[in-house]
Amino acid sequence: MGKILSHIDLRVPDLAAVDAFYRALLPALGFTEEEDIEGWLQFRSPDGSEFFGITASPGHQANQNRIAFWGESRAHIDRIAGIIQEHGARNIEGPAPYADIYYALFFEDPAGTRLEVTFKG
Template sequence: MNKFSHIDLRVNNMENVLPFYEKLLPELGFTRTYHSANWKVFAADGELPSVPYFAITEEADHKPNGNLIGFWAKDRAEVDRIAKLVKEFGGNISGGPQLFPISPTYYAVYFADPCGNKYEMVHRLN
């Protein structure tokens, strides 16, 4: 059983970041939406609450910090594709895509959403 359930993410300006997430999250498998006035929810295929989901809410005084959310990629090509899309969608690349000295096969891109929340897309063997 995959123990992952969900992410509750704060952003400091929903209007600025929502277009980024509306484009990026479906590329990461969060294809269903369950939006309300205060939360924008993107879920994986299937029915809530049994599928992973990514929920975003606005908190005007939110300040991004050193926390990072990581996603698995099926191969290096997917890392490269997501890096290209992040740039197109208004995100910021801070590293990669490239091999990192975490392990001999650790290929990743590090990026941030338009308000500075940090992410990683990684592929690695063993």
């Protein structure tokens, strides 16, 4: 089957309010190629098969869905924890082990979108 994730099309009330946060977070998660698309902040994976785009939708309100990313290691997740702290995200819980093989960080971006980075190993 190959890749599982095609893309994420995220809506936020104010793109400028989350710009610095996602410019720091997305490359750390592997979305390293920025694309120039008017009205969007968009990064894709190096092979172009996956992308994460953010755009403004002024009436949007965050909900309780969660987007979860794979982490490369516990140390990688710990590094992400530092990035979110530097860029105005709210740490909900972690990074911490939640089972013998499950290590995760749960947080919200500056617009209230719930995110997670997890490592299983």
